[in-house]
Amino acid sequence: MAEKGILAFSGGLDTSVVVKYLQEEHGLDVVTVTVDVGQNDDKRAIAAKAKSLGVKRHYSIDARSEFVTDYVFPAIKANALYQGKYCLATALARPLIAQKVLEVARKENVSALAHGCTGKGNDQVRFDLALRSGSDLPIIAPIREKNLDRAAELEFARERGIKIETVAKRYSIDQNLWGRAIEGGDIEDPYTEPPDSAFAWVSTRDMPDSPAYVEISFERGVPTRIDGRRMGPRRIIEHLNERAGRAGVGIVDHIEDRTVGIKSREVYETPAAACLIEAHADLEKMVHTGRTGRFKRAVDEEWAYLAYAGLWQDPLRKCLDAFIEASQEPVTGTVRLRLHKGSLRVVGRKSGNSLYDQRRSTYGTGSTFDQRMASGFVEIWGMQLTEANKLQEARAEKS
Numbered sequence: 165m166a167e168k169g170i171l172a173f174s175g176g177l178d179t180s181v182v183v184k185y186l187q188e189e190h191g192l193d194v195v196t197v198t199v200d201v202g203q204n205d206d207k208r209a210i211a212a213k214a215k216s217l218g219v220k221r222h223y224s225i226d227a228r229s230e231f232v233t234d235y236v237f238p239a240i241k242a243n244a245l246y247q248g249k250y251c252l253a254t255a256l257a258r259p260l261i262a263q264k265v266l267e268v269a270r271k272e273n274v275s276a277l278a279h280g281c282t283g284k285g286n287d288q289v290r291f292d293l294a295l296r297s298g299s300d301l302p303i304i305a306p307i308r309e310k311n312l313d314r315a316a317e318l319e320f321a322r323e324r325g326i327k328i329e330t331v332a333k334r335y336s337i338d339q340n341l342w343g344r345a346i347e348g349g350d351i352e353d354p355y356t357e358p359p360d361s362a363f364a365w366v367s368t369r370d371m372p373d374s375p376a377y378v379e380i381s382f383e384r385g386v387p388t389r390i391d392g393r394r395m396g397p398r399r400i401i402e403h404l405n406e407r408a409g410r411a412g413v414g415i416v417d418h419i420e421d422r423t424v425g426i427k428s429r430e431v432y433e434t435p436a437a438a439c440l441i442e443a444h445a446d447l448e449k450m451v452h453t454g455r456t457g458r459f460k461r462a463v464d465e466e467w468a469y470l471a472y473a474g475l476w477q478d479p480l481r482k483c484l485d486a487f488i489e490a491s492q493e494p495v496t497g498t499v500r501l502r503l504h505k506g507s508l509r510v511v512g513r514k515s516g517n518s519l520y521d522q523r524r525s526t527y528g529t530g531s532t533f534d535q536r537m538a539s540g541f542v543e544i545w546g547m548q549l550t551e552a553n554k555l556q557e558a559r560a561e562k563s
Contacts, residue, residue: 408436
């Protein structure tokens, strides 16, 4: 009986080619696993594709709810945006997919793990490290190991009768509940504007003339209600993707530093992420002290980097999670957003834990803040810098 290899399988060109490489070059029986994190793919078609390729067993796992509660919600609490832009949709999904693959690998008693990642992207790092953190089995990555490009893969598929979509895809798309990544084709030219046809979630035309308003309520950092109506975790994401996308909100277009050192032009659609992270970060400003906020911004940046760089299993993330979770104790309240023709703006916020006191802050009559107290404070606050400047001037005069 042949030994078995296991592969995270999407049914696309890369993973279809990998199945045949595992069978032909490694003599492995192949087990495939498809993990649903909101790709909106046809599960039956993927299972049929696996069967047509001769895999011994195919697993289809629905992990959408787990993805939201265990990966997306922690990212919201961390206001996670890599390089201030990317909401980490693909990066967050990879460790979850790897975890599910490992669970099946143990059940099937496989002798090798495999993936269809290239040697240029971030996913190879994310999959390799996640798989190695949970297993000592060898990892086979044929696309990377054989330095295959798309033309070589297509020729390989043609020679073995692997059916590939006859209509060439203009772009490479990776999608889940938290975001949609668009790469390749003409937008590899960083000066080329992505056409309207590249987008599926965000309207770039026919947006409503009137602004839309949405209220997002949080409980200890977790979104729980939209416009006062309680919704389940997945439904909140789906609702905001639709609603904000209709208003043209959520397109990100930037130059990104990949983990492997390559700069890449990345285009994302992230309507729900844009709304939830903006609202959450704003609410934190109302309920955190300035020192807490300043320190947490540094923690958030490091958390986003770890997730992006495939370091999800690094012990540091658990340490950061502990601080972030503690910081969410007061993050309960409601934030009001204005969505209009691609723009997103916070226009209101309220919380029972607010540190904002209008009576103290007002410039009008009736302020409870005694301005005379500030005189001594300002003198003490700037004492060292004023003395340093005096000494600097004195040294300059002597020279």
